[in-house]
Amino acid sequence: MPAIKIKVPGGGKISFSHYPIDMVGTIERAGSFAKRSIKNSSKLYALNLAVSMTDLTTLEGADTPGKVKQLCGKAITPVPPCLFNEINTTGKNIHIPHTAAICVYPELVKVASHALKGSGVEIAAVSTAFPSGQLDLKLKLKDVQACIRDGATEIDMVIDRGAFLRGDYQKVFDEIVAVKDICEDRAHLKVILETGELKTFDKVRLASMMAMEAGADFIKTSTGKVPSAANMPVTLVMLQAIWDFYQEKGIKIGMKPAGGIRTAKQAIAYLVMVNETLGEDWMNPKMFRFGASSLLNDLLRQIFKQHTGQYYYKDIFSMD
């Protein structure tokens, strides 16, 4: 594959060369992180960290203001206060952080913005004709504008996979630059690669490097709307791209795996992977997020187990 040359704004070109990745070796290395056995205080630390890194998500056609308001409530206080009182009477003083953000469709951003005022929870809007991205750029940019106007502090955009797979990398690049322009200083930009459609690690690597060069603040695996969402190996490929970009440019880009992460055990494995691939500077919600919904309650269940020795039933933490 010859090197890919992309024209950048202001004249000039940058080129992306082929970076070979062996699939079998990647899958093996990704598997080794899950073998780490995390216990006791380390486990509690990781569980709380994971809660603070969660982008609590609802992306259903059937979403209503009511649903989103309830979700916002959960994002601010993940655990019903009465449950706390039950434990804090035993002398322990537990503090569960709020989630990093809420993630919703553009129509619901206003509702979320109102519900989350002053809470510290960010509002991430999926945008640019999420999830397909198959729309004229002008309309996609209007979508972004509207989200930011309504109060979104984070934009999760999708790349044009059709353009990418047919080799029109210039279009993919330009679109990210255009969206980033609109975000300016008002919202941070996550670029969704939709790794389940890119299929090969080589393509995921290329897309990652391209997105970072074009101005992404975060690179994200998936929309959650295609069967193949985030997994450890593809996340590892993206983390390694982030490290190499950092070594080359001195800029730290964040990462978000989304979809398919349902259990605390999985979340902890991801944190081990981030720790051993990128290190301490990425072990915080500014640099790493989980795109998940049901994960939160399992994290809470595990946290309570660590504190009380008992497994609570999941629904006690409230569905939303």
Next chain:
Amino acid sequence: MALKKKTTKKKTTKVKTKSKSKTVSKKTTSSSKNSKSNKEFKLSKDFTYDPAPESTSVVKIKKRNELFINGKFVKPISGKYFKTYNPATGSVLCELAEANDKDIDYAAKSARRAYENVWSKCSGQDRAKYLFRIARILQERAREFAVLETIDGGKPIKESRDIDIPLAAAHFFYYAGWADKLDYAFPGNKVKPVGVCGQIIPWNFPLLMAAWKLAPALAAGNTVVLKPAETTSLTALLLAEVLQEAELPDGVVNIVTGAGKTGVAIVSHKEFDKLAFTGSTDVGKIIAKNAPLKKLTLELGGKSANIIYEDAAIDQAIEGVINGIYFNQGHVCCAGSRVLVEESIQKEFLKKLQKRMSTLRVGNPLDKNTDIGAINSKEQLETIKRLVKTGQKEGGAFFSPEIDLPTKGYFHKPCYFEGVSSSSTVARVEIFGPVATIMSFRTPDEAIAKANDTPYGLAAGIWSEKGSKVHKTAGQLKAGVIWANTYNKFDPCSPFGGYFESGFGREGGRHGLFPYVELS
């Protein structure tokens, strides 16, 4: 180029110290030269993975262990015992019996009787069923064996649990399938077993080496006297219990413990039709010199080269190097101890290697998070330290990561020498520890020549994403096992063994049956 700063609690505007995003990419390229960050990799100080020790309650170690001869545990004739230690703590584990030449005589004669009266009359199908039983019981008692292996030998529980024990069971499974199909293994030949075999195994993969030796021998219809290494005999003795549970006829397998003298007794006893030895090249040469007419297979040392071409998948090649030399503390005969990296990528490669090495955890082998366990014995640790000192004296850069080392027991950090010449001690002598020697090359021909420049020939690694280059290189490397874009992979159906002074004969696969049959 400073980092993007973000404030947390309040929804304030994000402050970016980059200038306007219109020329984002251009800015990033030009401003990288002024990067203030030192781009160093640091593991999280808060997320430290508390100790996760595997429970040892599943294991019961007898204070005094006997010899296993003719289906029973019997006392050594001399009444002598010797101590065996836990290398992670240096403390005594228990006593092992010392077999002398009279014990060996009893064992050999039991094996001969079992061969003549029972085992050679046993159908292939029945031999298969015994081996299947042994495999199954190993699977059932897997946890017990894994913990015992780790306590006795010092290898991380992660490895004994995930690699050693499953592979040992798989070996018995594989060869069980050959026992009743020997006519297919050697079409056109009449196949007979060799007879009574004497087998001596090393301390680096105690149970696995026992499986590698016993399974093909038994499948082909031979009987065996096996001596495990004196520092790691416990899993072999536990295996003897499994043989009893499988109702293997008395005398088919005999397990005798002891050190060098016991080995000599086996090697010089006339009853054995065949000898098999896995261990150091020096001892292998002595055995071969003293028994030139005996059927013999030797699996000896190595100083294997791991070649990293510039078109390799670098991140995976790094994993391959780590696996190649630091897996099992480097106590691996086929370890990729010489890393040959193409000069054009050397700098980037070493940077990534150092980063990866800093995430390795050296510690209590029973801790599930330990990557590198204990060095097998005090003597071996001393050998490694001595060779490292020599390497440092002979010049060449030395690197070892800043990671913690336990204060008790026998431990050594993973490390490497760089820029040493091919003639330096650390580039030629097998260290058998977590010490790599890194050298560079400019062209494929040079890489191949350097890789072959050794009296050994056990294994080699090739890292390149170009298929034709992999095949060409593999064709020219003088090594019995070649791993392309991977390393240290073992399978019962894959033949393993070396060229030249790494020994002769193969273990595993159809080829692993050759040494144990007589064809006519």
Next chain:
Amino acid sequence: MKVNKTIKLYIGGKLTRTESGRSFAILDKNSKHYAHVCHGSRKDFRNAVDLSISAAVNWSSQTAFLRSQILYRMAEMMESKKSEFCNVLTETTNLTKEKAEIEVKEAINHLVYYSGFCDKYQQILGAVNPVSGPFHNFTTAESVGVVTLVTDNTTKFSKLIEDISVIILSGNSVVTLIMPKLAAILAPLSEVLATSDLPSGVVNLISCYYEELSSFVSTHREVRSVSFQRSSIEEYAKFKSEGMDNMKRVVGNFDDKKDSLFKISQFLEYKTVWHPIGI
């Protein structure tokens, strides 16, 4: 008062009744009613083929080691149900108790024997070929996919098990047509299959009448390989010729070579790969 067992078909890992709703009665040795057995239909066969196609994709991508473990497990399960198998054979076929025990023992031995072949046949049938040129050339034996096993009323139980084993050990799945005389064995056999970690759809059992289904099976385009284990050479010739529309590989009972490796190779296709050698 005994609770009688209903004998169902075993398709896609489930015990199901025939969609045709039909059944036929089996009589025991004394011509008394023994049980009703499903009268398998064309639709049942079609469903089984559908399920076994995806099953074969999954089964053939497992490691040979796993397949050998599962076949060995089948032997373990059959061993533990030995007396049930013996009883069924004694009651519904004309075997004496002693002969039935021998049959079941043979069947178990077949499973043990063939389980040991899963990770070995490749080492004998495959090859690295020394071509004239700088090429690495190797031949591997691949499983064909779905095989239909057609049996006879005179098929012995141990032979049935052997025929199934040689097909599935290499990663093929099988749709087995069992004739009325042996149909009662469906019950304990499907139970063995269901408890051996065998993925669903790898072995399917349908009790039926050959005459009804033969042309449907022989002209079914998704059936590419058939193990024709019936005794009539006229039936074989007719079936084989009908199957030539999609080049069915039909192997019969009539070949000279009958050793175990040959039997396995009848359900494999050889693939040869070339790759240049050069820096």
